[in-house]
Every structure is written in C-alpha cells, then in structure tokens.
Amino acid sequence: MLRIGKNLQEIAMIQIKRAYDEVTPEDGKRVLVDRLWPRGKSKEHLQLTEWVKEVAPSNELRKWFHQDRSKWAEFKQRYFQELQSHREDWKPLLQMARDETLTLIYSARDREQNNAIALKEFLESRLEQDS
DSSP states (O other): OOEEOSSGGGOEEEEEEETTSOOOGGGOEEEEOOSSOOTTOOHHHHTOSEEOGGGSOOHHHHHHHHHOGGGHHHHHHHHHHHHHTTHHHHHHHHHHHHHSOEEEEEOOSOSSSSHHHHHHHHHHHHHHHHO
C-alpha cells in the first residue's frame, strides 16, 4: 500500500487483493481488473464497486506472459505501453484512489506476478507524477 500526497487532503491508497480473499470494510472501492470473471465467484461474493476489464492486459499479452513467467519485466513494459494508449480507461481509477482506498481485485493464482500488481505500480507512478 502506498499513501501519496502533498497534504492530508490529497492522500491516495491503492491495494490489491485476490478475488478469492475475504472481503473487508478496509477494502474501500473494490474494482475487478481482469478481462475474465473469477471462476466460481458470484457478484454478491465479490461485492465490487466496478468491473473495469478494459484496464486488463490484452488477450495476446496475457497469453504471451502465461507461457513464460520469466518475462515479468518485459510483460510490465508491454502492459504499461497498452495502458498509456488507453488513458480514459484507467484515469477514473486514480480519482477513486484519491477519494478513498482503492482495492484492485484479480483472480490469478500467482500473487507475485500478475496484472493487478503491475497496474498498481503503473497507477502509483501516475499519482506521484500528479502530486
């Protein structure tokens, strides 16, 4: 989690959570950031604020990375390029993070290398640039 801001009025927090983890009040706004719905989970269970599948990596990039996890750094670079060209899709997430805690929800099994971790890094860098 990262808190960013010039003063207490401008604090932003972004965290990530797997779709299969427990929902807690500290989650704030819960946004699913995968293209595919998490297997076996109902809408009621996830308690989402929104599903923003447009911020997920393209199917081509997702499949490419899934074949070779050693390409994490290159995956992030390619994913960030995709995000750069779709500013209108992720810009509202920045505002959500400024308003209250934003929890990016993902369903990947890998807790260390997944699109939500990369997206969090990308968004936090944008928050730092704006502050």
